[in-house]
Amino acid sequence: MDTAMPLPKYHQIYLVLREQLQEGRYDVDGVPGEHALAAQFRVARITIRKAMEMLVADGLVSRRPGLGTWPRSAPAASAAAPRPRAAQKAQLTGLMENIVNMGLRTAVRVLDCVQVGAPPAVAEALEIAPGEPVIKSLRVRSTEAGPLSYITTYVPLAVAAFTREDLERQPLLMLLESAGVEFGGATQTISARLADAQVAPHLDVAVGSALLAVTRLVRDVKERPVQLLQGLYRPDRYQYQLQLSRVGGIDAKVWVSEELSAQFH
Known part of the structure; x- marks a missing residue:
């Protein structure tokens, strides 16, 4: 992550994932799990969890126990x-x-x-x-x-x-x-x-x-x-x-x- 940016790492990850969701990146296979995202962004799982909580709060993803995290229908403006x-x-x-x-x-x-x-x-x-x-x-x-x-x-x-x-x-x-x-x-x-x-x-x-x-x-x-x-x-x-x-x-x-x-x- 860019440590020079005046944003917490979890917020930077949230912004990146939000853009990927709007592109339809995860429409087929769903959003990668916390372990995979933590390795991808080189951060702790707690950081990924905070970013995911922001995505859930925004209504962009839904987390299904045993099934993973999946994008929800984005508004037309996105x-x-x-x-x-x-x-x-x-x-x-x-x-x-x-x-x-x-x-x-x-x-x-x-x-x-x-x-x-x-x-x-x-x-x-x-x-x-x-x-x-x-x-x-x-x-x-x-x-x-x-x-x-x-x-x-x-x-x-x-x-x-x-x-x-x-x-x-x-x-x-x-x-x-x-x-x-x-x-x-x-x-x-x-x-x-x-x-x-x-x-x-x-x-x-x-x-x-x-x-x-x-x-x-x-x-x-x-x-x-x-x-x-x-x-x-x-x-x-x-x-x-x-x-x-x-x-x-x-x-x-x-x-x-x-x-x-x-x-x-």
Whole structure:
């Protein structure tokens, strides 16, 4: 755990587990037991127990004697990738430029690329039925300074089929274009997350460290969702920059974004 954070360890663990529950991480197998979590976070069982009590109090999990700990249905507001309002939309051209720029200046390592059933939160974002087949890929992108991002993507199998070898040869968006996808637009949200025990080693940070979280939903020209991306970035190596312009009448001038760029080192 990150000992520099001004939060007790049990609260840091609570925040990490809460985010994992909202992602649907434990929908199939349930939450690991106290022994497993204590080993994962390298803390005492009493610390894990306090974190679990907070999750129970929040109604996020239910503990069943002899059966383990299982997630409860999360409220709609906690969906992994809600559709933003029109004012939050980013133009796909700007996103594509960022992706190409990042591809030229960074190296990518494909950790996994497998077909899985869509977890509920992912299915909701992609507008498909829970359990419908999707291709899930995990990638780590790095610069000369070290690891930069941990990226998880989901693509419905009905949209495109590709393998790990394909992903190692070509960027994902190019694979989708080769499959006949015509990109129409994308919505993107940026927030903050905490590094869990799965992500922290890949980004070379402590568990509980603050990360920049980017969720991007890409649609085709028919407004069909074709890709859900969930990226976790080290804030010391990555930042977003917006170019703003002052528009409107003299009585109602507002700042609006014209383009979005990414900076990393």
